[in-house]
Amino acid sequence: MRRMEILRIRREHINSQQRTIFIPKAKGGSRLQPITQHLAEFLEGYLATLPQGSEWLFPSVAAKEGHTMDIRKPFRRVLLVPQA
Secondary structure, three states: OOHHHHHOOEHHHEEOOOOEEEEOOOOOOOEEEEOOHHHHHHHHHHHHHOOOOOOEOOEOOOOOOOEOOOOHHHHHHHHOOOOO
């Protein structure tokens, strides 16, 4: 999956039972992306931790779109954390 496809995932796009994620705006048109059982279980737990009423998998109160748009800065921050 492309980065923006991942960042635009909504709760309603995830089907843990069928182990798929619906991608409505893919480069080649909408599609179903198969996921592993492990990822489906992880996403169920992750979704349970999100704030009530949050429609996005990666919400952002700072973004006007409502979801995270860029992960480069947090990614760099994680890489620069000193290892113990």
